[in-house]
Structures are given as C-alpha cells and as structure tokens.
Amino acid sequence: MKLYSFFNSSASYRVRIALALKGIDYQTVGVNIRIGQQNAQAYRRMNPTGLVPTLVTDDGEALGQSLAIIDWLDRHFPQSRLLPDSDPARSRILEIVYAIACDIHPVNNLRVLRYLSEELNISDEAKKRWYAHWIQQGLTAVEQLLQESQSESYCVGNTPTLADCCLIPQWANALRMECDLSAYPRCKAVYDACTQLPAFIAAAPENQQDKLSA
Amino acid sequence: MKLYSFFNSSASYRVRIALALKGIDYQTVGVNIRIGQQNAQAYRRMNPTGLVPTLVTDDGEALGQSLAIIDWLDRHFPQSRLLPDSDPARSRILEIVYAIACDIHPVNNLRVLRYLSEELNISDEAKKRWYAHWIQQGLTAVEQLLQESQSESYCVGNTPTLADCCLIPQWANALRMECDLSAYPRCKAVYDACTQLPAFIAAAPENQQDKLSA
Structure with missing residues (x-):
C-alpha cells in the first residue's frame, strides 16, 4: 500500500494516524504541495482533485479524500475500529x-x-x-x-x-x-x-x- | 422529528433530500441565517457550531452536521439506502x-x-x-x-x-x-x-x- 502525501498536510496526517493505530505497513510517497507536485499530470490521473493524500491499495486502486480513505481502512482492517457501528x-x-x-x-x-x-x-x-x-x-x-x-x-x-x-x-x-x-x-x-x-x-x-x- | 434548517442552505437541502428519499415525516423549523437566527442562545445550545441544519429526533437528541445527520438517518431508516456497505x-x-x-x-x-x-x-x-x-x-x-x-x-x-x-x-x-x-x-x-x-x-x-x- 502506498500513501501519496505531504508531511505537513493535516489531511495526510489524519490518514497516517489511522494507518499507525491499525498497525498497517505502507510506503510513503512524498508529494510536495508547496511546489505544486500535486498538479503533475501523473498525480492528477490518480486523484482528480489535485489534493493530498491519495491511497493506492495493493490492488492498484487509487482513492482520494482522507475521510473516504479512513472509511476504507476501517472496513478492510477492522482492528482498532475508528468508527463504531452504533450510537450515541x-x-x-x-x-x-x-x-x-x-x-x-x-x-x-x-x-x-x-x-x-x-x-x-x-x-x-x-x-x-x-x-x-x-x-x-x-x-x-x-x-x-x-x-x-x-x-x-x-x-x-x-x-x-x-x-x-x-x-x-x-x-x-x-x-x-x-x-x-x-x-x-x-x-x-x-x-x-x-x-x-x-x-x-x-x-x-x-x-x-x-x-x-x- | 424536527429539522432546524434554512431553505437556501445547501447543507439543509442535502438532509431534506435524504428525508424525502426515505419517505420520513418531519417538521421544518426555519432558522433564518441571513439575519443571524443561528446565533441565538437557544439554537447554539442545540448546535454549538451555530450552523444549520440540526436534526432533533423523537427522543429529543439534537444532532448537527448534515453528513452526520444523513449517516444517522441511513442507519435508523434503512429503506432507500444512501450509502452501500461495500466497494467499489x-x-x-x-x-x-x-x-x-x-x-x-x-x-x-x-x-x-x-x-x-x-x-x-x-x-x-x-x-x-x-x-x-x-x-x-x-x-x-x-x-x-x-x-x-x-x-x-x-x-x-x-x-x-x-x-x-x-x-x-x-x-x-x-x-x-x-x-x-x-x-x-x-x-x-x-x-x-x-x-x-x-x-x-x-x-x-x-x-x-x-x-x-x-
């Protein structure tokens, strides 16, 4: 699994916390948003929003949006659940x-x-x-x-x-x-x-x- | 169920669509955000963000944030599911x-x-x-x-x-x-x-x- 992210982006930081709490191994690919690397064509093809982070799963699926990524992680790696099923x-x-x-x-x-x-x-x-x-x-x-x-x-x-x-x-x-x-x-x-x-x-x-x- | 909302607020509109798709009966309480009614103390007590909408359930629970409200509706009124359980x-x-x-x-x-x-x-x-x-x-x-x-x-x-x-x-x-x-x-x-x-x-x-x- 690869996380395309920027060290100081707080959306990237959210996903890193989720990955670490679940003990999931992954590789970081730095995308320097200060110099516009998120606008490179290859990155935009993976993530049309041009924002970080993007998770690329072991199946090669690219997923953007930190909260969508964490939802995916929480379903596929149910250890240390981050969102319980029930209220309150x-x-x-x-x-x-x-x-x-x-x-x-x-x-x-x-x-x-x-x-x-x-x-x-x-x-x-x-x-x-x-x-x-x-x-x-x-x-x-x-x-x-x-x-x-x-x-x-x-x-x-x-x-x-x-x-x-x-x-x-x-x-x-x-x-x-x-x-x-x-x-x-x-x-x-x-x-x-x-x-x-x-x-x-x-x-x-x-x-x-x-x-x-x- | 009561929905505190403003006709032209798009976050309110999201929740109204969800309610209508599920055929749920509810009462609208207008909160005119153009003249600051969302900042009234009584409203802020229900919803500390001072934003619309707020859903008040039949149990008297107040819930803010349109996406949190729709998540709640989708779990409690599973007809016409708005978010399926599985990928893609x-x-x-x-x-x-x-x-x-x-x-x-x-x-x-x-x-x-x-x-x-x-x-x-x-x-x-x-x-x-x-x-x-x-x-x-x-x-x-x-x-x-x-x-x-x-x-x-x-x-x-x-x-x-x-x-x-x-x-x-x-x-x-x-x-x-x-x-x-x-x-x-x-x-x-x-x-x-x-x-x-x-x-x-x-x-x-x-x-x-x-x-x-x-």
Missing part, C-alpha cells in the same frame, strides 16, 4: 469529525491562504487573523462537543477514534500558526494524551521521511 | 461526497463570503470570482470522478445516493451564483435527472415553507 458514540464522533473536516480545515487550507495572498492581495497580518478566526469559530464548537462527550483522554470514549484522527492534526496546525488556544482545555487535554501514544508519534509531521527542513 | 460503490460515493462537502461547499459558505466583504473589504466582483474559482476547481474533479463511475442518471449506480444528496444542492447554488457550468456535462446530466424525481422536488429550496421572497 458514532453520531458524536461524526459530529466532531465534520466540525473539523468541513468547518475548519477547508477554509484554512494552503490553497485558500495562497488565494488570499496572491489573488486578493491580503496582507500576512490579515491572513493570520483569517486563520485565527476560523480556528476560534470551529474550536469553540468542538470544545463544547467534547464537554458533552464527557470523555477524558480522547474525543469520545476510551480509545482513539476518527475524531482524534481529525482533531490532533488540526490542533497541531493551529499551534504552528501560533493561535491562542487557551480557551479550549478539553481539546488540549486530548491533544496532550494522544500525542504521547506511539501511533500518533509515528504519524507526526516531524517524523515523516518527506519532511522538508524549511 | 461505497468508496466512489464517499470520494465524490467529500470532494463537494469538504473541498467546495465550506469555502463558498455564506459566513465565508460575508467575512470576505465585511472584514477584508473584498469587492462583489472579486467575491464572485472567488466563488467561481472554487466551483471550477471542485466541479472539474467531480466531473472526472463521475466519468470514472460510468453511471447515467446518478453519481454512482442506478439509484440516488449520498453523492446525489450533495451534488444537487451544490449545483443549484452554482446556478444561483450564475457560474459557467458548461464544462461539466456529467454533473448536469445527474442534476437534470435527479431534479425530475419527487423527492428532489419536495426538498428543493423553492418548495420550503420557510422560503423568503427576497
């Missing part, structure tokens, strides 16, 4: 997942930030406020959803789930962008607990072979 | 779903367009280019995914699925914003076929009781 856990997990994957991440994605600079001539300072604004809107909601779930080390329940696969990369991104995260103690507790686990450590951007120095 | 259909459907729900819709959401105008003083013309840019990026990918799926009237297979629940509202939005959609004949064919069906007609914005005249 399933609905709570999905509500958190989409609050991150739909409401926060896409608006603060690299290509959107680049459009703000390059097409709209937005200053770096205004771009930073943009980033912080969507983080604040989104994490305020996630913090409340976590309070309702009354879990401790994880978003929901006593084991890592799809919600943790999404929250940890988003939090790491917000830390990198130097956002004020003091208003989200439950999110921070989950981040602190998860990032102690070997699977999350193995999946972290700084431990990827395609890591760039700058 | 399931993976193909999810790839299309997320290409719309993560890559197109959030970036062109009302709150984002408002931030562009109100916080960044972006002109209406530049905002229109922003909208059209993400539509073009996203639908180019969806068009190719549809070509690969080789279906006719629907995104994947011979019955409406979750992918159609997402594509139809997104296409309707792009039409409303007067985008050039001539490059996406497969998407158009799906839109034309689906919008002939009673369930899609019942779910359309113009047929909602909370429809505003302006």
